[in-house]
Amino acid sequence: xxxxxxxxxxxxxxxxxxxxxxxxxxxxxxxxxxxxxxxxxxxxxxxxxxxxxxxxxxxxxxxxxxxxxxxxxxxxxxxxxxxxxxxxxxxxxxxxxxxxxxxxxxxxxxxxxxxxxxxxxxxxxxxxxxxxxxxxxxxxxxxxxxxxxxxxxxxxxxxxxxxxxxxxxxxxxxxxxxxxxxxxxxxxxxxxxxxxxxxxxxxxxxxxxxxxxxxxxxxxxxxxxxxxxxxxxxxxxxxxxxxxxxxxxxxxxxxxxxxxxxxxxxxxxxxxxxxxxxxxxxxxxxxxxxxxxxxxxxxxxxxxxxxxxxxxxxxxxxxxxxxxxxxxxxxxxxxxxxxxxxxxxxxxxxxxxxx
Numbered sequence: 206x207x208x209x210x211x212x213x214x215x216x217x218x219x220x221x222x223x224x225x226x227x228x229x230x231x232x233x234x235x236x237x238x239x240x241x242x243x244x245x246x247x248x249x250x251x252x253x254x255x256x257x258x259x260x261x262x263x264x265x266x267x268x269x270x271x272x273x274x275x276x277x278x279x280x281x282x283x284x285x286x287x288x289x290x291x292x293x294x295x296x297x298x299x300x301x302x303x304x305x306x307x308x309x310x311x312x313x314x315x316x317x318x319x320x321x322x323x324x325x326x327x328x329x330x331x332x333x334x335x336x337x338x339x340x341x342x343x344x345x346x347x348x349x350x351x352x353x354x355x356x357x358x359x360x361x362x363x364x365x366x367x368x369x370x371x372x373x374x375x376x377x378x379x380x381x382x383x384x385x386x387x388x389x390x391x392x393x394x395x396x397x398x399x400x401x402x403x404x405x406x407x408x409x410x411x412x413x414x415x416x417x418x419x420x421x422x423x424x425x426x427x428x429x430x431x432x433x434x435x436x437x438x439x440x441x442x443x444x445x446x447x448x449x450x451x452x453x454x455x456x457x458x459x460x461x462x463x464x465x466x467x468x469x470x471x472x473x474x475x476x477x478x479x480x481x482x483x484x485x486x487x488x489x490x491x492x493x494x495x496x497x498x499x500x501x502x503x504x505x506x507x508x509x510x511x512x513x514x515x516x517x518x519x520x521x522x523x524x525x526x527x528x529x530x531x532x533x534x535x536x537x538x539x540x541x542x543x544x545x546x547x548x549x550x551x552x553x554x555x556x557x558x559x560x
Contacts, residue, residue, distance in 0.1 A: 208285035233551035398431020400490025414517030
């Protein structure tokens with residue numbers, strides 16, 4: 206049995222994108238190197254999907270705010286590699302090094318990327334994974350290059366998207382289970398589903414929009430409420446309601462859709478775009494979502510819609526009936542180089558451990 210691999214994503218009762226990004230990588234690692242057990246440090250109130258192949262250590266706060274407990278786990282586990290996604294403190298990073306482990310830092314926003322290039326971080330981390338979706342040839346900025354050369358030269362890797370890979374056989378199975386035909390249904394999924402707008406759970410707003418689309422187009426509509434949805438709706442007379450799906454099953458369901466209406470969280474939007482599915486993005490929670498929606502619409506990668514049933518229905522019905530526009534969106538995503546790099550990252554992490 207090899208030494209453990211430890212993931213410490215930001216986690217809590219709210220957003221869950223960091224955790225699901227780590228989960229996708231963890232599953233890819235487990236498939237490739239089952240001899241390395243995977244462990245997670247997780248806020249005990251995080252309402253997220255858990256993989257039975259992983260061991261979970263529950264904390265009273267997000268790892269960044271639970272340094273004494275995190276260090277105790279690092280010292281006990283002595284991981285071969287610790288993976289930090291927008292989390293952690295310098296004392297934790299030192300503990301990883303003292304335990305003989307490699308340290309990986311993932312940044313998916315400019316602020317986190319800047320943190321990864323602070324001199325103390327550059328001297329400590331072994332690999333910096335930098336999100337660069339939609340960039341054909343990403344590179345370090347001049348000042349980043351200077352600091353990188355002077356302060357330790359950790360391995361730098363750019364990636365487009367981290368998301369579960371779709372399984373065609375699972376897509377066919379889900380279609381049979383819910384009476385769907387590939388290319389003839391729409392998926393509505395906020396993401397985690399825990400956010401509210403106008404004092405309503407966001408998934409219920411999407412549900413209202415889905416009902417309208419069903420009436421207007423006659424197409425099957427599937428609404429995935431999400432693991433953090435706390436409302437009471439678990440079925441509907443007009444559309445298919447799925448309370449929650451494993452992320453791998455959501456990928457399979459999305460892969461057969463004519464289009465998807467989703468929240469614009471980093472993980473959710475990256476997943477649907479990397480699958481090559483025409484997307485309508487709504488601001489379903491998180492301060493970063495409106496700007497992401499504007500950028501993707503400006504670049505011709507997705508359609509924007511306000512978080513209102515009328516706007517959602519209008520945009521979805523129009524796009525569902527416009528094959529040319531759907532094709533243009535998918536072609537734009539391909540030209541932008543948006544792809545799923547989960548497998549490539551898993552291979553890089555295993556190579557880092559071997560080094």
